[in-house]
Amino acid sequence: MDYEEAVNYVYSLTNYEKRLNKVSYAEKKFYLERMNYLLEVMGNPHKKLKGFHIAGTKGKGSTSAMIFSVLKEAGYKVGLYTSPHLQSLRERISTQDGWISQKEFVELLEMAKPYIQKTKEHPIYGSPTFFEVLTSLAFLYFYNKKLDYVVIEVGLGGRLDATNTITPLISVITPISFDHTHILGNTLYQIATEKAGIIKEGIPLVSSPQDPEAWEAIKKIAVEKNAPYVKVDDAYKWNRIDSNLSGQRFRLEGNGTRKEIFIPLLGQHQIINAVTAYAALRMSNLNLNLSAIKQGFSKVEWKGRFEIIQEKPLIVIDGAHNVSSAIALKETLQDYVNFKHLFLICGMMKDKDAQGFISTLDPLVFSFHFVPLPSPRTRSPKELAEMVNKDKPTYIYETSEEAFKDVIKRASPTDLILITGSLYLVGEARDYFYGKID
Numbered sequence: 001m002d003y004e005e006a007v008n009y010v011y012s013l014t015n016y017e018k019r020l021n022k023v024s025y026a027e028k029k030f031y032l033e034r035m036n037y038l039l040e041v042m043g044n045p046h047k048k049l050k051g052f053h054i055a056g057t058k059g060k061g062s063t064s065a066m067i068f069s070v071l072k073e074a075g076y077k078v079g080l081y082t083s084p085h086l087q088s089l090r091e092r093i094s095t096q097d098g099w100i101s102q103k104e105f106v107e108l109l110e111m112a113k114p115y116i117q118k119t120k121e122h123p124i125y126g127s128p129t130f131f132e133v134l135t136s137l138a139f140l141y142f143y144n145k146k147l148d149y150v151v152i153e154v155g156l157g158g159r160l161d162a163t164n165t166i167t168p169l170i171s172v173i174t175p176i177s178f179d180h181t182h183i184l185g186n187t188l189y190q191i192a193t194e195k196a197g198i199i200k201e202g203i204p205l206v207s208s209p210q211d212p213e214a215w216e217a218i219k220k221i222a223v224e225k226n227a228p229y230v231k232v233d234d235a236y237k238w239n240r241i242d243s244n245l246s247g248q249r250f251r252l253e254g255n256g257t258r259k260e261i262f263i264p265l266l267g268q269h270q271i272i273n274a275v276t277a278y279a280a281l282r283m284s285n286l287n288l289n290l291s292a293i294k295q296g297f298s299k300v301e302w303k304g305r306f307e308i309i310q311e312k313p314l315i316v317i318d319g320a321h322n323v324s325s326a327i328a329l330k331e332t333l334q335d336y337v338n339f340k341h342l343f344l345i346c347g348m349m350k351d352k353d354a355q356g357f358i359s360t361l362d363p364l365v366f367s368f369h370f371v372p373l374p375s376p377r378t379r380s381p382k383e384l385a386e387m388v389n390k391d392k393p394t395y396i397y398e399t400s401e402e403a404f405k406d407v408i409k410r411a412s413p414t415d416l417i418l419i420t421g422s423l424y425l426v427g428e429a430r431d432y433f434y435g436k437i438d
Contacts (some may be wrong), residue, residue, distance in 0.1 A: 003110070007438070008140065010130060013127060016148050018414065024401065036165055037122060039165055041119065045136075045143035049079075049143060049147070050169055052147050052149070052150075052168055054152065054173075054174065056175060059272065059273040075292070079151065080093075082423055086430055089134075093141055097140075108140060130362065141168070153154075157376040158197040159282050161192075169204075170280050171206070173198070173208065175208045176192045176283070176322065179324075188214045203220050205228070206276060206283055207229065236255060236278075246264060252275060258400070305319055306332055314410070314417070316337075318420045321352055321423065329420065330364060340415050343411055346368065346371070346425075347371040347424070348422055349375065354379055362389055368394040369407055371399065
């Protein structure tokens, strides 16, 4: 088996990431019994891992990357499992040495195939899904690497997510807002209840600031599970000191600490993510010196989230795809960036509130440029164009590449080209500007 065959095998499995708009928890598509069985026949590698488990609507990837970066700088052997990927499946599984290599991925899958086949033959469970297999591969890889710690990002929700088979050192819940409502629920209380499903008996919990309705659900479950908890805005205070396009510096105080920290990520929400990551590391009681903490935060990498591709014109790609992330994106643009005209290149999924997303960014936009996404869940550019304020120039394209070329010709050096609406589009933008990876 070569790498391409290995990737094709994994993609041949049922992939709910491709059709989330057509499934719900009520259909019994998501459950942990099959995942537990798959891991059991693998020898339960996840039970031998020590780590951090991160759920949330916004910021769980950034928070995971920050925790990982600090642990790496502290000299630990550490793994990071995230989703989705932007350009390569290998992005999802990495260690302090970088992404899993093509060769390692093939060897890992060949090692796991007998276990996957045995699970497929189970009379009740049937074939494991794309995400279940990738998650089990990550656990197996991390165990084989004999890592000190792992950082595991939840895929969807929490309670029924394949990653929720792990018992971590610390559970983390980042800000909760409306997303995947047809699966997780129509109220913040319902969504938070699903996310808080990662809380384990007696395992400490760290939460970002939350809407009161979401916090009520989280706190209730934490108390039921006898989980000690810290809500970061109750324990810490923070304020931004300065910023430029390369990042921002903020002061953190509380819980016996007073530090200045630099992160190479922009936006007030990223400061909140950094404080959440710091609180989780602090609660873990690991022996981390100040240098490792500062270096870890200053070196964190999280592509596709307010990522600056070039200047003059400024080109920013951002994976925002719901109203709350659009609000954070708008605030970041207003607080951190100067520009004359904003050219918005946007593609969105059918299950997202596209009208709310577009309306949020509309006051800043000079012209709209809509593209299809490489997914059967894509909204058509024509449908998106119909949601726009009619007095603004609006264009539709058959491919994202066509839009990139056209908008770059239109923009002047003082303008901003913003590419957003989906991580699928961010992946296409990175392919276009940096070249394909695999």
